[in-house]
Amino acid sequence: MYQLLKPALFQLAPERAHHLTVKGLAATLAVPGLSHAFRATYRLEDPSLERQVFGLPFPNPVGLAAGFDKDGKYYRHMASLGFGFLELGTVTPRPQAGNPQPRLFRLPKDRALINRMGFNNEGVDALAGRLLRYGRPGKTILGGNIGKNKTTPNEQAVDDYVDCFKKLYALVDYFVVNVSSPNTPNLRALQDKEPLTALLSTLQELNQRMVKSSLRPMEDLGKPGDLWHAKPILLKIAPDLTEGQLDDILAIVEATGIAGIIATNTTIAREPLTTPQAAVAAIGAGGLSGAPVRDRSTEVIRYLHQKSEGHLNIIGVGGIDSPESAQEKLDAGAKLIQVYSGMVYAGPGLVRDIKRSLL
Numbered sequence: 001m002y003q004l005l006k007p008a009l010f011q012l013a014p015e016r017a018h019h020l021t022v023k024g025l026a027a028t029l030a031v032p033g034l035s036h037a038f039r040a041t042y043r044l045e046d047p048s049l050e051r052q053v054f055g056l057p058f059p060n061p062v063g064l065a066a067g068f069d070k071d072g073k074y075y076r077h078m079a080s081l082g083f084g085f086l087e088l089g090t091v092t093p094r095p096q097a098g099n100p101q102p103r104l105f106r107l108p109k110d111r112a113l114i115n116r117m118g119f120n121n122e123g124v125d126a127l128a129g130r131l132l133r134y135g136r137p138g139k140t141i142l143g144g145n146i147g148k149n150k151t152t153p154n155e156q157a158v159d160d161y162v163d164c165f166k167k168l169y170a171l172v173d174y175f176v177v178n179v180s181s182p183n184t185p186n187l188r189a190l191q192d193k194e195p196l197t198a199l200l201s202t203l204q205e206l207n208q209r210m211v212k213s214s215l216r217p218m219e220d221l222g223k224p225g226d227l228w229h230a231k232p233i234l235l236k237i238a239p240d241l242t243e244g245q246l247d248d249i250l251a252i253v254e255a256t257g258i259a260g261i262i263a264t265n266t267t268i269a270r271e272p273l274t275t276p277q278a279a280v281a282a283i284g285a286g287g288l289s290g291a292p293v294r295d296r297s298t299e300v301i302r303y304l305h306q307k308s309e310g311h312l313n314i315i316g317v318g319g320i321d322s323p324e325s326a327q328e329k330l331d332a333g334a335k336l337i338q339v340y341s342g343m344v345y346a347g348p349g350l351v352r353d354i355k356r357s358l359l
Helices: 001-007 014-029 033-040 075-081 124-133 154-168 186-192 191-211 245-258 277-283 291-307 323-331 341-348 349-359
Strands: 051-053 057-058 062-064 087-090 104-107 112-115 141-146 176-179 231-239 260-263 286-292 314-317 336-339
Touching: 001 014, 001 323, 014 075, 014 104, 033 075, 033 349, 057 141, 062 349, 075 087, 075 245, 087 124, 087 176, 112 341, 124 141, 124 154, 141 154, 154 176, 154 186, 154 191, 176 191, 186 191, 191 231, 191 245, 231 245, 245 291, 260 291, 286 291, 286 341, 291 314, 291 323, 314 323, 314 349, 323 336, 323 349, 336 341, 336 349, 341 349
Parallel strands: 062 087, 062 336, 087 141, 141 176, 176 231, 231 260, 260 314, 314 336
Antiparallel strands: 051 057, 104 112, 112 286
């Protein structure tokens, strides 16, 4: 169905097409008969697909990357596509409009997107409110991707991350610290060793305090094997880091004890592309995602996996638009994978096709 609608959707501005697509999904799932047929078509579950990673039981290793559902408006609908986990956000403490439109662009010849969204979102309180209202989507794992507001100086950035962490703590299963988006001025400076170590250490200390201060039912206290534990914290990194910077990242992971890495975010590079250079230049600044990022993302995953001797938990993302590209990430050392841009071109059946291939 998506492939039939795709030519019409690609005639629309990308951001408008995105909103129409997810609203159409929500409308379809609101019809009882269509809802059952839809789920039967797209869901594919099997015990052999289950994964236990950083202490969490994932129904399958295929997740939805952050950015698709920033405000948690459609996460229950997206779960119907058969994802093992959904990452919401990036969310910031205060609502912000993001960058002026147009800010999302397709490069069909390259099966790629360029975006300079700028952390547009309704704020952490809006996301927390929806999660409280609608609850968890069955066994699907939820992640919270957190960032800082554009107007917050880097010297005070830790306060923004702490605010989001506290408000989402009881509502998501894991956290992702986003310091690698190229669309918030100076954000990537937080990837430097000193500020990043300070930020992650602060969140880890807060993590432990939140566990100890959690209000637990008296009858649960002392039960063996209970689920009251610190939330896994992951760091999302850029594909543009050098090997020396990646070595620093590994040292920071070890020093702070965070749960793992998401590799990688979008790139500021513009090679290799088949789209004419003049057309790319006319688009302007933004992060490139999709097929052109595939090889570099896989290189980063393989480097981190080998340098950590296989001990690092890695979620692989970047250029996954087929079962083959998904397997490439897993072979390089990723324990889980995420899709976004690839689904724009391949359609929602991509999730099912990857799982079928894994089986």
